[in-house]
Amino acid sequence: MEIDTGQCxxxxxxxxxxxTYVETGLEAESPRGRxxxxxxxxxxxxxxxxxxxxxxxxxxxxxxxEEVCPAHVPTAHMVExxxxxxxYWPDEVGPEGFAVFxxxxxxxxxxxxxxxxxxxxxxxxxxxxxxxxxxxxxxxRFVPESARTLSEGLPHRVPKxxxxxxxxxxxxxxxxxxxxxxxxxxxxxxxxxxxxxxDLLQLGEVEVVVPQRQRCCGALHKHGGAPEVARRWAQExxxxxxxxxxxxxxxxxxxxxxMMKEYSNLFEKEDPWYARACRLEEAVVDATAYLASLPLPxxxxxxxxxxxxxxxxxxxxxxxxxxPRQLLKRAGYHIQEMPDSDLCCGSAGIYNLTHPAxxxxxxxxxxxxxxxxxxQVAAANPGCLMHIQAGLRKQSGTVEAVHPxxxxxxxxxxxxVV
Amino acid sequence: xxxxxxxxxxMAVGARYLVLDPMALLTYCCDGYTLAEESPRAVVLxxxxxxxxxxxxxxxxxxxPFLARGAGTSLSGGATPLNGSVIIHLSRMNKICxxxxxxxxxxxxxxxxxxxxxxxxxxxxxxxxxxPSSQQACTIGGNFAENSGGPHCLxxxxxxxxxxxxxxxxxxxxxxxxGNLAGExxxxxxxxxxxxxxxxxxVATKLWLxxxxxxxxxxxxxxxxxxxxxxxxxxxxxxxAGVIPAALEMMDQLAIYAVERGAYPVGYPPGLAAVxxxxxxxxxxxxxxxxxxxxxxxxxxxxxxxxxxxxxEEKARWWANRKTAFxxxxxxxxxxxxxxxxxxxxxxxxALSRIAEIGQRYDIxxxxxxxxxxxxxxxxxxxxxxDSDLVERVIAAGSEILEACVQLxxxxxxxxxxxxxxxxxxxxxxxxxxxxxxYAVKDAFDPPGLLNQGKLLPSAPTCFEAKPAPVQSS
Numbered sequence: 001m002e003i004d005t006g007q008c009x010x011x012x013x014x015x016x017x018x019x020t021y022v023e024t025g026l027e028a029e030s031p032r033g034r035x036x037x038x039x040x041x042x043x044x045x046x047x048x049x050x051x052x053x054x055x056x057x058x059x060x061x062x063x064x065x066e067e068v069c070p071a072h073v074p075t076a077h078m079v080e081x082x083x084x085x086x087x088y089w090p091d092e093v094g095p096e097g098f099a100v101f102x103x104x105x106x107x108x109x110x111x112x113x114x115x116x117x118x119x120x121x122x123x124x125x126x127x128x129x130x131x132x133x134x135x136x137x138x139x140x141r142f143v144p145e146s147a148r149t150l151s152e153g154l155p156h157r158v159p160k161x162x163x164x165x166x167x168x169x170x171x172x173x174x175x176x177x178x179x180x181x182x183x184x185x186x187x188x189x190x191x192x193x194x195x196x197x198x199d200l201l202q203l204g205e206v207e208v209v210v211p212q213r214q215r216c217c218g219a220l221h222k223h224g225g226a227p228e229v230a231r232r233w234a235q236e237x238x239x240x241x242x243x244x245x246x247x248x249x250x251x252x253x254x255x256x257x258x259m260m261k262e263y264s265n266l267f268e269k270e271d272p273w274y275a276r277a278c279r280l281e282e283a284v285v286d287a288t289a290y291l292a293s294l295p296l297p298x299x300x301x302x303x304x305x306x307x308x309x310x311x312x313x314x315x316x317x318x319x320x321x322x323x324p325r326q327l328l329k330r331a332g333y334h335i336q337e338m339p340d341s342d343l344c345c346g347s348a349g350i351y352n353l354t355h356p357a358x359x360x361x362x363x364x365x366x367x368x369x370x371x372x373x374x375x376q377v378a379a380a381n382p383g384c385l386m387h388i389q390a391g392l393r394k395q396s397g398t399v400e401a402v403h404p405x406x407x408x409x410x411x412x413x414x415x416x417v418v
Numbered sequence: 419x420x421x422x423x424x425x426x427x428x429m430a431v432g433a434r435y436l437v438l439d440p441m442a443l444l445t446y447c448c449d450g451y452t453l454a455e456e457s458p459r460a461v462v463l464x465x466x467x468x469x470x471x472x473x474x475x476x477x478x479x480x481x482x483p484f485l486a487r488g489a490g491t492s493l494s495g496g497a498t499p500l501n502g503s504v505i506i507h508l509s510r511m512n513k514i515c516x517x518x519x520x521x522x523x524x525x526x527x528x529x530x531x532x533x534x535x536x537x538x539x540x541x542x543x544x545x546x547x548x549x550p551s552s553q554q555a556c557t558i559g560g561n562f563a564e565n566s567g568g569p570h571c572l573x574x575x576x577x578x579x580x581x582x583x584x585x586x587x588x589x590x591x592x593x594x595x596x597g598n599l600a601g602e603x604x605x606x607x608x609x610x611x612x613x614x615x616x617x618x619x620x621v622a623t624k625l626w627l628x629x630x631x632x633x634x635x636x637x638x639x640x641x642x643x644x645x646x647x648x649x650x651x652x653x654x655x656x657x658x659a660g661v662i663p664a665a666l667e668m669m670d671q672l673a674i675y676a677v678e679r680g681a682y683p684v685g686y687p688p689g690l691a692a693v694x695x696x697x698x699x700x701x702x703x704x705x706x707x708x709x710x711x712x713x714x715x716x717x718x719x720x721x722x723x724x725x726x727x728x729x730x731e732e733k734a735r736w737w738a739n740r741k742t743a744f745x746x747x748x749x750x751x752x753x754x755x756x757x758x759x760x761x762x763x764x765x766x767x768x769a770l771s772r773i774a775e776i777g778q779r780y781d782i783x784x785x786x787x788x789x790x791x792x793x794x795x796x797x798x799x800x801x802x803x804x805d806s807d808l809v810e811r812v813i814a815a816g817s818e819i820l821e822a823c824v825q826l827x828x829x830x831x832x833x834x835x836x837x838x839x840x841x842x843x844x845x846x847x848x849x850x851x852x853x854x855x856x857y858a859v860k861d862a863f864d865p866p867g868l869l870n871q872g873k874l875l876p877s878a879p880t881c882f883e884a885k886p887a888p889v890q891s892s
Binding site for chain 2: 007008009010011012013014015016021025026027028030032033036037040047049051052055067068069070071072073
């Protein structure tokens with residue numbers, strides 16, 4: 001994709017939508033400022049300096065600006081393109097975020113690139129809860145310091161096996177055949193959410209297949225500036241989908257869903273992979289949106305009130321806002337909305353590892369906007385879950401961040417439906 | 419900038435909130451008006467009135483020009499720094515301080531986004547009435563400076579009608595309150611004088627705004643036309659029929675083409691020459707009757723279709739589509755140059771045909787999207803900055819459009835302000851005596867002429883007396 005900033009007419013309507021502008025109040029930290037920087041750097045690369053690199057790299061990729069832009073300027077996508085071009089700067093220059101990404105992109109590829117790697121990742125995360133070994137894990141060379149704060153947001157119990165090795169009870173007369181995309185963090189840390197998704201799909205008369213060949217969607221690499229890794233993994237996922245015989249790919253992580261709906265961007269139009277990627281894109285649905293369309297039963301009213309956080313790549317990336325709410329309401333939940341529910345929580349993939357300061361400011365803003373008396377915050381994305389949970393624990397309250405699918409499953413489970 | 423000055427400013431706002439990096443400054447080189455660009459000398463981001471005051475004192479002692487900036491959505495260059503000015507960016511002063519329902523007053527800092535005020539008032543059944551199309555981003559401080567309007571100003575008035583009191587910092591660094599909560603001027607109407615002075619007289623640091631009760635009911639009527647003349651005649655006829663719509667907006671063919679490709683397409687049928695959007699509001703019992711009246715007037719013209727919004731969502735979509743029209747121009751052109759002339763409503767058909775004629779003569783594409791009800795035109799002249807000949811033609815054509823507005827008995831600006839853009843065009847509107855009076859006002863408030871240099875008033879006078887020349891020529 002050629003960086004084309006020409007559509008931006010400098011109207012500024014994007015400013016209040018941008019979390020980094022809201023946080024800093026600086027034009028250079030706004031989408032319009034970033035577009036102007038990209039435009040001027042394109043004309044004259046000599047202008048690049050540390051500050052400009054930082055302003056650009058501070059972009060969360062949340063796409064809030066893209067959603068409100070009257071001229072559809074793809075600012076977040078353009079910054080991603082820029083990162084991919086610039087990410088190979090020598091170590092001593094460039095923003096801190098680049099350096100962190102370089103340090104962890106190798107280990108990320110190892111852990112998320114295969115089922116074996118994922119099992120190791122799960123094991124390490126589980127160990128990180130143990131007093132002595134936990135210390136050792138968190139001081140491994142490739143674990144950035146910022147990961148220690150993030151680990152506060154881990155569930156108390158990390159599952160012992162990957163979600164993909166479970167077999168469910170297929171419905172007698174399925175209406176659709178869906179491939180459950182299990183992801184990486186979802187497959188390991190939130191394995192139960194995948195099981196719950198499978199149960200609910202089956203409750204809704206859908207046959208579920210879980211291909212073993214699938215792997216991480218590649219979004220973390222794509223956003224960080226390593227599209228070649230994402231491309232390789234996309235190919236694996238495309239093959240897994242083709243072999244599965246499913247007509248739908250159900251994704252319960254907003255970030256993965258948004259990424260997979262844009263797989264074709266990874267390939268040139270002439271490349272045969274392009275058409276195959278397009279077919280996958282069309283099959284991808286978000287789990288909450290898909291479940292909301294299934295004939296699930298009405299649940300009994302739940303006692304405590306919940307609130308909903310809109311993950312960026314669900315709301316801004318996929319335009320999905322109402323469906324998770326419909327699903328939760330049908331299961332019996334009463335929702336009290338939080339202000340700015342679609343403002344990024346700061347997680348943004350691995351942004352909370354590469355840009356800890358900004359990520360924590362946004363985290364604070366997010367947990368402070370959770371209304372009083374709320375028991376749970378629903379968030380349909382693993383990054384948001386962990387990051388918001390870490391923020392909530394800092395507040396020393398009892399509020400939990402929970403995936404809406406888990407909330408719905410629990411409601412039905414209490415009634416003996418699943 | 420001198421080191422001592424840098425240190426002083428750092429002391430005033432904190433090192434973090436003084437911006438000196440050239441690339442950071444570059445992003446402040448213009449606002450929504452992109453035909454003039456200059457990087458500021460520095461940007462400071464104060465958080466309190468005391469910090470604004472300290473900054474102003476430091477700058478005025480050093481004789482350095484400065485200007486306040488909000489979201490930088492201005493369309494005439496009001497927030498663009500000239501002559502090495504320092505920008506006082508008020509984005510951190512963004513608190514809603516108090517909602518006083520009893521007195522129907524909301525107290526806000528200047529950096530609050532316009533629509534956030536309405537959102538905050540919603541639970542109380544009130545809203546803030548002036549709604550510039552940029553209301554999702556523009557700040558109330560900027561609205562104060564520009565005396566901003568918007569679609570609903572036809573019935574509810576512009577910014578000046580909704581500000582009761584203001585805390586301001588003068589050019590000398592004094593903090594003063596202007597106006598009072600009763601909303602009646604004590605002596606000369608100073609508040610009326612400074613609202614709309616485009617930041618050339620003082621910097622607002624806190625505003626007391628009127629809260630308007632939300633109308634019980636409202637209805638939006640949409641009319642699709644095959645001919646622009648019919649649509650503009652209908653505008654006059656609606657008002658002549660005794661209806662005061664809350665808003666009466668028009669878009670022409672090219673504007674429709676752009677918004678239908680934007681973030682909120684309505685699904686207008688192809689081949690339309692113009693659409694009218696008419697909102698009526700008021701008591702629940704009167705709204706359907708008034709909407710019916712509007713429907714009747716519209717149907718008496720050659721109109722393809724007249725529709726009423728069936729749901730609140732449909733209504734919201736029609737308006738979102740209209741309000742993002744300027745930004746959507748990016749989809750059909752690299753740049754646009756928007757004019758803001760005003761004409762008497764009855765001359766609308768004539769004005770539109772003259773604009774079309776000017777467009778043809780200069781070979782420029784012009785889209786029209788505007789507040790038809792109050793005769794506030796917004797011709798958008800499309801161009802590409804890489805074509806210098808086109809840029810010149812666009813500027814010349816824009817100037818000629820303003821001349822036409824003045825000839826038709828109107829004005830060169832309705833709501834976007836004069837800024838850099840229409841500075842020289844002020845001479846079309848005012849004679850030398852009138853301009854001298856304006857210079858005298860500027861001189862009274864800001865004798866050294868440091869506030870928002872190069873804006874509003876035309877460059878140094880040549881053929882009339884004014885003392886001392888307050889504005890440097892750029």
